Amino acid sequence: MLQRSFVFLLIAGFALVTSAPLLIAAAPYESTMGLIQKIFYFHVPSWIAMFTAIAVCGVASARYLLTRARTSDRLALSAAELAVVFGLIGLLTGPLWGRKAWGVYWQWDAKLTTALVLWLIFVAYNLLRRFGGPGSERLAAGVAIFGLANVPFVYWSAHIWRTVHPKTSVVMTLGPGMRPAFYWSAFAYLLIFGALLAARVRLEALRASIDDAYLSAEDL
Amino acid sequence: MQATPPGAAPAPPPAQDEFVPISELPANEQLPAAPLLIAAYAVVWIVLAVYVWTLWKRFWRAEQDLKSLASRLPQSR
Numbered sequence: 001m002l003q004r005s006f007v008f009l010l011i012a013g014f015a016l017v018t019s020a021p022l023l024i025a026a027a028p029y030e031s032t033m034g035l036i037q038k039i040f041y042f043h044v045p046s047w048i049a050m051f052t053a054i055a056v057c058g059v060a061s062a063r064y065l066l067t068r069a070r071t072s073d074r075l076a077l078s079a080a081e082l083a084v085v086f087g088l089i090g091l092l093t094g095p096l097w098g099r100k101a102w103g104v105y106w107q108w109d110a111k112l113t114t115a116l117v118l119w120l121i122f123v124a125y126n127l128l129r130r131f132g133g134p135g136s137e138r139l140a141a142g143v144a145i146f147g148l149a150n151v152p153f154v155y156w157s158a159h160i161w162r163t164v165h166p167k168t169s170v171v172m173t174l175g176p177g178m179r180p181a182f183y184w185s186a187f188a189y190l191l192i193f194g195a196l197l198a199a200r201v202r203l204e205a206l207r208a209s210i211d212d213a214y215l216s217a218e219d220l
Numbered sequence: 221m222q223a224t225p226p227g228a229a230p231a232p233p234p235a236q237d238e239f240v241p242i243s244e245l246p247a248n249e250q251l252p253a254a255p256l257l258i259a260a261y262a263v264v265w266i267v268l269a270v271y272v273w274t275l276w277k278r279f280w281r282a283e284q285d286l287k288s289l290a291s292r293l294p295q296s297r
């Protein structure tokens with residue numbers, strides 16, 4: 001079952017997410033967007049957690065291709081699943097902000113489209129692992145590295161192309177009253193990500209040991 | 221001005237010929253922010269709760285597999 005440390009981290013992360021609205025409510029209103037700007041405090045940290053998950057998945061996949069270490073493959077699979085989870089939060093909260101700020105939920109502009117494609121790459125990774133059969137882990141590792149290579153395009157798309165999405169530099173220009181709420185929320189998301197990743201890796205290790213035990217039981 | 225014949229589509233509203241700041245829009249055309257903000261916060265909780273539930277369920281299944289394996293081992297000896 002879930003180990004105590006994972007449960008503790010998970011509870012701590014959820015406690016931080018629960019307390020985040022207090023800081024968010026106390027944070028000053030952004031002058032042009034008003035109340036709806038406060039979605040930023042859930043939306044941006046979800047992408048930070050997703051990019052972290054993709055970095056973990058990509059590096060672990062590269063290590064798996066080089067060393068064939070099963071631990072790296074388990075880490076990559078676990079991180080890819082979390083990339084889809086946090087990406088889904090980002091893809092659902094962003095349009096809710098866009099509805100008020102732009103008047104529409106979705107625009108097929110560079111930032112939004114590249115973000116959706118990145119998320120779909122990791123959905124494909126998970127489908128490949130689920131239905132690809134034996135050997136799919138090597139192909140999936142290649143997909144993960146391809147996904148990691150896409151991250152800079154998503155991150156800088158608002159700077160390179162004309163897009164309705166705010167630039168990523170907006171985080172650095174936050175007012176002093178907004179920073180505690182943002183950093184608190186980002187820390188809470190990363191804590192939840194870490195706890196879920198540790199639990200998911202543990203599950204994969206448990207499954208691997210069960211598979212090994214079944215094989216050795218058949219040999220008896 | 222000619223009367224609209226019965227069954228015909230109503231005349232379109234006159235074209236907008238000037239910019240209207242969003243803060244000056246009539247109340248019925250303004251979109252409230254609070255429901256969207258609450259929906260975004262609900263999305264975070266729902267997605268994370270569903271994921272934690274699926275994770276717990278998979279752990280439970282793995283434990284059942286482990287128990288079933290443990291019960292099979294003495295029989296195979």
